Amino acid sequence: MESKNTIKAIGMMSGTSLDGLDIAAVEFSEHNNKWSYNLHEAVTIPYNNEWKKRLETAHLLSGIELTALNTEYGIYLGEQAAAFIEKTKFATDIIASHGHTVFHQPENGFTLQTGSGAHLAARTKCTTICDFRTGDVALGGQGAPLVPIGDRLLFSEFDYCLNLGGFANISFEKNNTRLAFDNCPVNIVLNPLAEKFDKSYDKNGELGRQGKVNAPLLEKLNALSYYQKQPPKSLGREWIESEFLPILNEFDIDTTDKMRTVYEHIAIQITKDLSGKGKMLVTGGGAFNSFLIERMQALTSTKIVLPDAELIDFKEAIVFAFMGVLRLKEQNNCLSSVTGARKDSCGGVIFLP
Known part of the structure; x- marks a missing residue:
């Protein structure tokens, strides 16, 4: 007979870089207050052009169009x-x-993740949990990053956990407190630059490797005020459009030089947050970018650990499945030390089929 401390969960994740929909089937077990997981199967379903376009431009829709998208995306x-x-x-x-994510403006008290949980539950006949960020924002938090609860309870053997997706975010323990924040943009900036060469992304950093660092551009990017802010802090598409891209567009230089400079910027911003000791687990699509990993390792003596491809690709989906499990058990899954909320909380809205 299965132990009641074992729960099967499916995690679904759509990242800012719109690579596709990640789905992970995971079994979680709890023994003596320690959690472990077993990934049964996982898949990425690439978005077709129509879905990619609709999600990319969702923030421009009217209220009624956005409500329709929420339903259709949920289906x-x-x-x-x-x-x-x-x-x-x-x-x-x-x-x-x-x-x-369509809007993420915690400073204005809101965040919006589209994809109707009611329709998802109705279609699958499964209890569905979604909207993990809003509760934390209501408590004065950033609503992000959320993955650190998984870093703490599932990946505690690492001193740092870094995810390289649309943005880079890092998580680590300091004085028995979990800290985590967005370091800087990654694929949300690199992918559009690669598209100028008719590539959807810069495989292994090959394009960036060909360029030269532009010192004035690097200096301007590194001087952005976000990097001087103390955590908790998080980044969104709005910040890219208002702060980052205007600087990038100011420089009339080769695209490869822009890319090479952005790579250096990313490596600097990530490694400045490391102590130089211990080991760091790196996951997310950017973990496959050998040039970016090389540049980071060149700037730190903290050991960079790349796990198997499945964990690189699906760690976030695994952790969202885990957050659903914690929500079901009414245990905290949002850490105020990470988000800046008034207290830890148990986030997520439950829809019964």
Whole structure:
């Protein structure tokens, strides 16, 4: 008979870089207050051009159009989850869906992840948990990053956990307190630059490697006020558009030089937050970028650890599945030390099928 301390969960994650929808089937076990996980199966479903465009431009929609998108995207998520369950025969207890971020303005008291949980639950006939960020924002927090609860409870053997996605975010313990924040942009800036060469991303950093660092551009990027701010802090698309891109567009230089400079900027911003000791787990799409990893390792003596490809690709989906499990058990899954909220909280809205 299965122990009641074992819960099966499906995690669904759509990142800012719009690579696709990550779905992970995970079994979590708790023994003596220690959690472990077993990843059964995981898949990335690339967005077709229509979905990519709709999600990319969602922030420009009217209220009624955005409400329609929320429903249609919820149905889409439900269809993908139902097909995944059918194919894998994974008898899940819950589905935990991050949704796709349209607005993230915690300073104004709101954040919006689209993808209707009610429609997802109805389509899959599974208890569905979504909207993990809003509760923390209501408590005065950033609503991000959320993955550190997983870093603390599932990946405690590492001194640092770094995710390289649309943005880089890092998480670590300091004086028995979990700290985490967004370091800087990564693929949300690199991918559009690669598109100028008709590539969706810069594989292994090959394009950036060809360029030269532009010192004035690097200096300006490093001087952005966000980097002087103390955590808790987080980044969103709005910041890229208002702060980062105007500086990048000011410089009329080769695109490869822009890319090379952005790589150096990323490596500097990430490694300045490391002590030079211990080891750092690196996951997310950027972990496959050998040039970026090289530049980071050149600037720090903290050992960079690249796990297997499945964990690189699906760590965030695994952790959102775990956040759903904690929500179901009514345990805290948002850490105020990370987000700046008034207190730790148990985030997520539950939809019954």
